[in-house]
Amino acid sequence: MTSLRRWVTRLLNSLTGRVDNQRLKEEIEEHIALETAENVRAGLPPQEARRQAILKFGGVEGIKEDYQAERAMQWIFLQDLRFSIRVLRKSPAFTIVAVVTLALGIAANAIVFSVMNALILHPLNVPQAESLYQLMRGKEAGNHSYPDYLDLRDRNRSFDELVAYGAAVAGIDTGGDPSSAWVELVTGNYFDGLRLQPYLGRLIHPSDEHGANSAPYVVLSYAYWHSHFHDDPGVLGRVVQVNKHPFTIVGVAPPQFHGTLTFFFPDFFVPLVNQEQVEGANNLNDRGKRSVFAVMGHLKAGVTREQATADLNAIGADLQTRYPKEDTGLTFSLAPPSLYGDRLGAPVKAFLTGLMLLAGLILLAACTNLGSLFAARAADRSREISLRLALGSSRGRILRQLFTEATLISLLGGVGGLASSVLLVHTLSLWQPFTRYPIHLDIKPDAIVYAFALLLAFVSGIVFGAVPVRQILRTNPYEVIKAGASGKAGQRLTLRDLLLVAQIAICALLVTSSLVAVRGLVRSLHSNFGFEPQNATLADIDLSMAGYHDAQVPAMQKRMLAAVEAIPGVESVGLVNPAPLDASSATSLVFTDKTADLSQANAAAQAFVYQISPEYFHAARTSLLSGRSFTWHDDQDAPRVAVVNEEFARTIFGSHSGVVGEYYKLPDGTRVQVVGIVEQGKYSSLTEEAKPAMFLPFLQSPSSETWMVVRSSRDAQQLGPAIRNTLRGLDAGLPVYIQTWTREMDHPLFATRMATLSLGVLGMMGALLTVTGIFGMAAYSVSKRLRELGIRMALGAQRREVLQAALGRACKLLAYGSAAGLLLGILASRVLSFLVYQATPRDPLVWAGVVLAMSLLGLLATWIPAQRALSVDPLRLLREE
Amino acid sequence: MKQKKDVLQGTLALMVLKTLDVLGPLHGYGIARRIEQISGDLLAVNQGTLYPVLLKLEQEGSVASEWGASENNRRARFYQLTREGRKQLQVETHDWQQTAAIIGRFFEAKAEDLS
Numbered sequence A: 001m002t003s004l005r006r007w008v009t010r011l012l013n014s015l016t017g018r019v020d021n022q023r024l025k026e027e028i029e030e031h032i033a034l035e036t037a038e039n040v041r042a043g044l045p046p047q048e049a050r051r052q053a054i055l056k057f058g059g060v061e062g063i064k065e066d067y068q069a070e071r072a073m074q075w076i077f078l079q080d081l082r083f084s085i086r087v088l089r090k091s092p093a094f095t096i097v098a099v100v101t102l103a104l105g106i107a108a109n110a111i112v113f114s115v116m117n118a119l120i121l122h123p124l125n126v127p128q129a130e131s132l133y134q135l136m137r138g139k140e141a142g143n144h145s146y147p148d149y150l151d152l153r154d155r156n157r158s159f160d161e162l163v164a165y166g167a168a169v170a171g172i173d174t175g176g177d178p179s180s181a182w183v184e185l186v187t188g189n190y191f192d193g194l195r196l197q198p199y200l201g202r203l204i205h206p207s208d209e210h211g212a213n214s215a216p217y218v219v220l221s222y223a224y225w226h227s228h229f230h231d232d233p234g235v236l237g238r239v240v241q242v243n244k245h246p247f248t249i250v251g252v253a254p255p256q257f258h259g260t261l262t263f264f265f266p267d268f269f270v271p272l273v274n275q276e277q278v279e280g281a282n283n284l285n286d287r288g289k290r291s292v293f294a295v296m297g298h299l300k301a302g303v304t305r306e307q308a309t310a311d312l313n314a315i316g317a318d319l320q321t322r323y324p325k326e327d328t329g330l331t332f333s334l335a336p337p338s339l340y341g342d343r344l345g346a347p348v349k350a351f352l353t354g355l356m357l358l359a360g361l362i363l364l365a366a367c368t369n370l371g372s373l374f375a376a377r378a379a380d381r382s383r384e385i386s387l388r389l390a391l392g393s394s395r396g397r398i399l400r401q402l403f404t405e406a407t408l409i410s411l412l413g414g415v416g417g418l419a420s421s422v423l424l425v426h427t428l429s430l431w432q433p434f435t436r437y438p439i440h441l442d443i444k445p446d447a448i449v450y451a452f453a454l455l456l457a458f459v460s461g462i463v464f465g466a467v468p469v470r471q472i473l474r475t476n477p478y479e480v481i482k483a484g485a486s487g488k489a490g491q492r493l494t495l496r497d498l499l500l501v502a503q504i505a506i507c508a509l510l511v512t513s514s515l516v517a518v519r520g521l522v523r524s525l526h527s528n529f530g531f532e533p534q535n536a537t538l539a540d541i542d543l544s545m546a547g548y549h550d551a552q553v554p555a556m557q558k559r560m561l562a563a564v565e566a567i568p569g570v571e572s573v574g575l576v577n578p579a580p581l582d583a584s585s586a587t588s589l590v591f592t593d594k595t596a597d598l599s600q601a602n603a604a605a606q607a608f609v610y611q612i613s614p615e616y617f618h619a620a621r622t623s624l625l626s627g628r629s630f631t632w633h634d635d636q637d638a639p640r641v642a643v644v645n646e647e648f649a650r651t652i653f654g655s656h657s658g659v660v661g662e663y664y665k666l667p668d669g670t671r672v673q674v675v676g677i678v679e680q681g682k683y684s685s686l687t688e689e690a691k692p693a694m695f696l697p698f699l700q701s702p703s704s705e706t707w708m709v710v711r712s713s714r715d716a717q718q719l720g721p722a723i724r725n726t727l728r729g730l731d732a733g734l735p736v737y738i739q740t741w742t743r744e745m746d747h748p749l750f751a752t753r754m755a756t757l758s759l760g761v762l763g764m765m766g767a768l769l770t771v772t773g774i775f776g777m778a779a780y781s782v783s784k785r786l787r788e789l790g791i792r793m794a795l796g797a798q799r800r801e802v803l804q805a806a807l808g809r810a811c812k813l814l815a816y817g818s819a820a821g822l823l824l825g826i827l828a829s830r831v832l833s834f835l836v837y838q839a840t841p842r843d844p845l846v847w848a849g850v851v852l853a854m855s856l857l858g859l860l861a862t863w864i865p866a867q868r869a870l871s872v873d874p875l876r877l878l879r880e881e
Numbered sequence B: 001m002k003q004k005k006d007v008l009q010g011t012l013a014l015m016v017l018k019t020l021d022v023l024g025p026l027h028g029y030g031i032a033r034r035i036e037q038i039s040g041d042l043l044a045v046n047q048g049t050l051y052p053v054l055l056k057l058e059q060e061g062s063v064a065s066e067w068g069a070s071e072n073n074r075r076a077r078f079y080q081l082t083r084e085g086r087k088q089l090q091v092e093t094h095d096w097q098q099t100a101a102i103i104g105r106f107f108e109a110k111a112e113d114l115s
Helices: A002-016 A019-043 A046-057 A060-071 A076-088 A092-121 A146-155 A222-229 A274-277 A305-322 A343-378 A382-390 A395-430 A446-465 A469-474 A477-483 A495-526 A552-565 A616-620 A648-652 A716-730 A748-782 A784-792 A801-832 A842-871 A874-880 B002-025 B030-038 B049-062 B083-107
Strands: A132-137 A159-173 A179-186 A217-220 A239-242 A243-252 A268-271 A294-299 A332-334 A536-542 A570-577 A587-592 A607-613 A622-626 A641-645 A663-665 A671-678 A693-697 A703-711 A736-740 B063-070 B073-079
Touching: A002 A060, A019 B049, A019 B073, A046 B049, A060 A622, A060 A736, A060 B049, A076 A092, A076 A395, A076 A469, A092 A343, A092 A382, A092 A446, A092 A748, A132 A305, A132 A343, A146 A159, A146 A446, A146 B063, A179 A274, A217 A222, A217 A552, A217 A587, A239 B030, A243 A274, A243 A801, A268 A274, A268 A382, A274 A607, A305 A332, A343 A382, A343 A395, A343 A446, A343 A469, A343 A495, A343 A648, A343 A748, A382 A395, A395 A622, A395 A736, A477 A784, A495 A607, A495 A801, A495 A842, A552 A570, A552 A622, A552 A703, A552 B063, A570 A616, A570 A671, A587 A648, A607 A648, A616 A663, A622 A716, A641 A648, A648 A671, A648 A693, A663 A874, A671 A693, A703 A716, A716 A736, A748 A784, A748 A801, A784 A801, A784 A874, B002 B030, B002 B073, B049 B063
Parallel strands: A179 A268, A217 A243, A607 A693, A641 A671
Antiparallel strands: A132 A294, A132 A332, A159 A179, A159 A239, A159 A294, A217 A268, A239 A243, A536 A703, A536 A736, A570 A607, A570 A703, A587 A607, A587 A663, A622 A671, A641 A693, A663 A671, B063 B073
């Protein structure tokens, strides 16, 4: 009871913060006065009497401290904190370096962890996501045929319901502004099977399906309803045109649901039975056409994954015996659907785990560097520490104070790192690298991420704070004050040295790689693509979205060409399908004219196929090497002709010259005459070797989707709307996607850019770590050997010699590390050449760059310690110590 | 180190309580003198350590204090046992005597007594 009362009183006193020294002071005075009087009475002279009284009373300061400690709870932690803040503010350079280093390490971890949290740890936004599995067919995550799906759905005994969906682009016209949108084609049981409730109206149900094209209903995604219908609840029942077919909006999906892929955001959902209207063809009855993108379902309660897999495999085996022609390789496994089964899930997991590991290593390196910085500071402060020990402070107290400093830095770094990672993650989630696809990462840092980052910061603080512990425990105040800091600088190679060399090597490796990547990027920007993206605008038009068929297609395309050509400022217009270097490239086998058996084994080559209009080469600035381009007379009634590229001529005909006029064969046996040869270009990726390609006239091999290449010196900002308006004038219901060709080149350059960017970022981090590492080490060695340096100077050592003595070791480590890193970088360039155009380390510019960069880093890191070593004043130093 | 201090504080507190019980209200110096007289050299040095103990007892509610005038007519803080303090003194005296008796018997015990 009494101790509780005492505790409460103390707590109250400490909270109200009352400081009441007056009472104690008066009591002490009174006490001493009374004792003095007593002593005088005993016969001592007054002065001696008072002295004895004071002696007998004991150390006033200690009693005051005890008294205060008794009166109120002492937040020794707060005292430590105040002291730490004072100490850190006294050395801002150290504090900033430490905080920034740590912030970087924490930010790297927080970002990777946020992505991991969003993609892997966070379950899908559907009820009971943990029991939802996608069917993997062999190694593929999807691509089942619709009849196979129906068999699996009806015959399995392991799933509550098996649902399926596919994805497509469709033109949607809500009246006024036709645009293309991403559609998910879903089975009737999709929403019920995923256990979803509508936000508005109703969802699609199995009862809607009555055979092909029987269910013209649309369920909007919440986001699309929000952005295109402005949250209007009156959309229910409205009829919209999907590829010119009337569909009725029946409902809006719940806000948090955007399909079952975490990174893909479809605009709306339509029944799969209406596939023909949306995709132009119907594969519902074709067991050989595997057009269903993914199949998934909730496991029944009590059914394990193994049981379900066995169940599915039994059905698969039966289907294989019944349909040996269409169904092969029907073995199944189960995987979470959010990253498209294991197809993306496994590599993403591996990649993120690798990245997490890397981020962890960065943090660890940051911690060891901060540790040596702390050790250097502790060495600098050995006198202060000895003095405190001598005055009766306990080692525990000093260590606690040191840890408070470390924790303070780690928390500052943690908060800084977290803040910057939240900003970066926000940018990342807004980022849409592929403008044509509704793909982005919806990453929102949540409490788990915050907790993770702060915990990491805290642990880091303890890790690097622990480095100088041994040093302090060993401090012998008597020795330190008598002899000054011990001058023993070990020449032994320590673990810390090895770590530092490894860091420097990794940094040099990253610097080498990023320089190689940057050089590659610059080269690929100026390399010859076989066309000129500058001053050209692309318009992607799929006439099937506007309901054109067969002969209507080329006729409309001719009208479009004529109309756009008439826009003022347009120099030339051509059509091509697909656009070169676009994600969707088409290839075809080709055979020499003499080949009779047109089977795959006899093919002479596999060539990229482009359907183009006569003006295309002119519009794309692809130079014709010999022969002619197409004319409007190369149509259905004329003999089949083609223009081929250099590599095609070389592979099929063996040489360049005399190829014009020769024939080759397509897989269907058609003989095609070569009428011209164009320059070599890039077709599927910038890093590819020279590949064969053939260009066919679009009048002979029509395609409803084409890319219009509009060459004009006019500002693309004005040209785009002009093209759109012109095309609208021809057909108001035509969805068009317009982009400058330079912007469109972002796709093929994506991998290179990303590689360059991430190497650059990693290189920066590596550089920063190297700087702090070398700085810590150099500072430590200088402060340890300050006396020795002073004596050397007093004995007449030159500046160069002093520097050598002080920093020689750091420079040696830097040189070893850099050399190792450069060597590794040369080896790594082989890997890099998959991503980066002509990645080669045999580039004098790269070598010079690495050497320069590493020397600069070294100079930066050793500048302050060098200054300190040089400014040693031997006289003052020797007098002081 | 710390333990020894705690023991000292504990015994000191008990002595303070007993002194106040016997002599009535006293100021710090008076208590110190009394303890010194009885205990010999426990407070021969570091008389000041008494004051944190007094504060602790006050915060526990065992003693109360108020300003008054000392012998030489100066302001002094007078300490006085409370009812609770008296109760605590009884309990602790009992505890202490019991412990002392046990320890005493232990020290008097010879090898043959324990066999």
